[in-house]
């Protein structure tokens with residue numbers, strides 16, 4: 001298990017970005033790292049990934065294969081995406097044909113647009129992010145570290161990323177990620193830490209969604225002219241919410257099952273009418289192929 005013991009970090013003579021951090025990343029867990037801009041999230045992830053050394057303290061228990069998606073994808077920019085993935089796959093011990101197959105499979109799964117031979121620098125931000133994600137999982141890592149991985153991804157890639165997190169955790173691996181939105185960190189993590197003034201503090205979390213248990217799907221409606229209009233609520237900011245859509249004047253919310261009661265309370269207090277609550281697997285994907293806003 002990866003452990004940080006009394007880890008502190010500063011850049012040059014600057015302030016302490018991380019201050020005496022004790023932390024462990026248990027197997028089969030997905031860990032969210034929260035904090036304001038500049039609080040040290042990327043610094044912590046770089047230390048966990050082994051690409052930055054702490055100024056003080058000790059990092060131990062790093063697994064042999066770590067996948068890392070940095071906040072800024074380094075531009076091996078003249079290379080096409082597939083050639084880049086083949087290169088990474090070879091460095092990770094795959095044979096060329098295997099690396100090509102895996103690279104193609106990942107880019108298809110994430111629906112890369114722009115061409116597998118187009119230089120990475122010419123891809124859009126979201127498509128470059130798909131390449132960044134693919135390189136991290138060319139070989140399924142025991143530890144997957146993702147710095148704002150949802151940034152710029154379209155709805156299909158969101159879903160694929162959620163599947164990838166599940167795949168890593170299901171085989172006993174660990175995931176560590178950052179994201180600014182509570183809705184994302186609530187839906188995809190089983191543990192969370194917040195960085196405040198250099199200290200890393202454990203955050204209370206809703207119970208992890210048991211494997212194979214589908215998300216809850218709640219349909220909310222305006223109760224109608226006889227009642228006062230319901231309050232405006234940013235559903236994406238409600239704990240455990242993974243997706244929100246508007247269909248025919250109703251709000252459809254996809255929520256972590258453990259957070260469903262909390263969402264219903266918020267809705268009822270806000271004057272909304274609960275039209276339906278169901279499990280997403282029974283419901284299927286609404287409108288076939290439509291996607292959730294995250």
Ligand SMILES: Nc1ncnc2c1ncn2[C@@H]1O[C@H](COP(=O)(O)OP(=O)(O)OP(=O)(O)O)[C@@H](O)[C@H]1O
Nearest residue numbers: 011014017035036037038039040041042043044071
């Ligand atoms: N290479 C570097 N050299 C000098 N200072 C740095 C370096 N990298 C980060 N810092 C400083 O360390 C602090 C933490 O930065 P970091 O990028 O880790 O924060 P963050 O929480 O990831 O921010 P954001 O949410 O904006 O991505 C900031 O004050 C930043 O300016």
